[in-house]
Amino acid sequence: MRVVFILGPAGSGKTTLTSAFGQYLERQGFQVAYINLDAAVEELPYTPDFDIRTYYTLGDIMRRYKIGPNLALIKSVEMLKDYEDDIRKFIEYVSTSSDYILVDTPGQLELTIFHDACIEIMRLFSGRSCALFLMPADIIKSLRDSVFLKLMALAIRYRVDMPLVSVLTKCDLNPDAEKYLQTDLSPDDIARLIERDRGQLDLVAELLNVIRKLERRQRLIKVSVVTGEGFEDLNTVVYEVFCTCGDLT
Numbered sequence: 729m730r731v732v733f734i735l736g737p738a739g740s741g742k743t744t745l746t747s748a749f750g751q752y753l754e755r756q757g758f759q760v761a762y763i764n765l766d767a768a769v770e771e772l773p774y775t776p777d778f779d780i781r782t783y784y785t786l787g788d789i790m791r792r793y794k795i796g797p798n799l800a801l802i803k804s805v806e807m808l809k810d811y812e813d814d815i816r817k818f819i820e821y822v823s824t825s826s827d828y829i830l831v832d833t834p835g836q837l838e839l840t841i842f843h844d845a846c847i848e849i850m851r852l853f854s855g856r857s858c859a860l861f862l863m864p865a866d867i868i869k870s871l872r873d874s875v876f877l878k879l880m881a882l883a884i885r886y887r888v889d890m891p892l893v894s895v896l897t898k899c900d901l902n903p904d905a906e907k908y909l910q911t912d913l914s915p916d917d918i919a920r921l922i923e924r925d926r927g928q929l930d931l932v933a934e935l936l937n938v939i940r941k942l943e944r945r946q947r948l949i950k951v952s953v954v955t956g957e958g959f960e961d962l963n964t965v966v967y968e969v970f971c972t973c974g975d976l977t
């Protein structure tokens with residue numbers, strides 16, 4: 729049994745990937761269980777085996793506490809703590825019959841990562857779990873964008889004690905994204921890639937140094953639900969995370 733938490737900025741494709749990766753795994757003959765922890769989502773493209781919305785939805789929280797959507801989103805993530813035991817029991821229950829348990833997380837990454845509730849749930853299965861960090865290609869239009877996302881990935885690693893695999897999603901939307909994601913860039917490459925933001929050159933070069941020092945070496949996994957590419961690669965890298973070698977290059 730492997731628990732895979734799917735994390736990423738709002739709209740990065742978490743829910744779509746949960747569904748598409750799950751379908752891919754099922755076609756390969758694996759048993760897959762799906763968990764939805766997002767109380768704000770209205771429609772899901774997969775049928776969840778555990779759905780936090782059976783306990784509460786964002787609308788319920790707004791009505792019950794007479795609060796707006798932003799505060800309700802925070803509360804919806806904090807309230808996951810009250811159901812930690814149910815989630816743990818569910819995962820244990822399906823663990824004997826499932827090869828993969830895919831966990832779709834709330835839309836707002838900063839809430840998932842900076843509030844303890846989700847982190848505690850992730851800790852329940854340390855050693856048997858990994859996380860995917862989705863970086864949507866359509867928002868990677870410069871080196872600054874990719875540096876920002878890579879810093880987010882480091883921040884997640886700092887908070888979450890489990891292997892983290894970065895995944896470039898929606899790669900059909902922007903074939904240029906890949907070139908900004910390389911870290912082995914010479915000073916000339918950096919200068920060329922940020923030619924429109926010369927004032928940022930020193931800062932970007934320094935941050936890239938930090939990223940190079942701290943990030944785990946991993947080959948780039950690119951997926952698209954439109955072209956269908958990348959799922960075999962994603963499955964291989966998830967497999968590699970769980971095998972003892974731990975080499976994702």
Ligand SMILES: Nc1nc2c(ncn2[C@@H]2O[C@H](COP(=O)(O)OP(=O)(O)OP(=O)(O)O)[C@@H](O)[C@H]2O)c(=O)[nH]1
Binds near residue numbers: 737738743952953
């Ligand atoms: N072109 C393209 N669009 C995609 C792809 N994956 C997801 N999308 C679209 O991106 C949008 C957001 O996808 P979701 O799966 O809802 O993203 P999410 O991260 O779950 O969103 P939140 O939970 O609201 O933060 C939807 O309109 C998807 O159809 C892809 O590979 N290619």
Ligand SMILES: [Mg+2]
Binds near residue numbers: 832835
């Ligand atoms: Mg979603």
